[in-house]
Amino acid sequence: MTVTLFSVDAGSVRANYYPHLSDFSANSVPTATDVETMVTRAAAKLEAKLLLESITASAITDVTSAAYYWCQEAIELQVAIRISEVATGQDRGLAQKWEREVTQKWADLDEGGAAALGGGATSTAASDPDGPTSHISENSLTTDSSADMSTTVPRLRRDDLL
DSSP states (O other): OOOOOTTOOHHHHHHHHOTTSOOOOSSSSSOHHHHHHHHHHHHHHHHHHHHHTTBOGGGOOOTTSHHHHHHHHHHHHHHHHHHHHHSTTOOHHHHHHHHHHHHHHHHHHHHHGGGGGOTTOOBOSSSOTTSOSOHHHHTTOOOOOGGGSOOOOOOOOTTOOO
């Protein structure tokens, strides 16, 4: 299975978080290959977090949806933090700010499930991400049909409550 990258690559991370740097290359620190590896790892972490909420990352396909943008930013934030740890002379305060932002994203996902992503994300599991909606759907039970029910009318007493 391929990890869903949400169109994030070394160039988009540089453009959104390090516009003052030259393009990542074979000679930069980190290299372009290193950044692409960071992107893949960050996307894999996001996929795992989404699965905990019963959301399949590959099902978020509308590139103009809020969910797609949310996922892009989550990946880019993780990579930007990792780049700041690798690159020399970077502002640690900025990395701490980004760490707080990505931590808040994970908290929002934990609390809100698919709703945290906005439009474009749907649950794909058999049960609701925050628990089953009923014991019938959760346990794959069927409801009885009238053909299977008894036609016997129970005898009622005066003190029986209806």
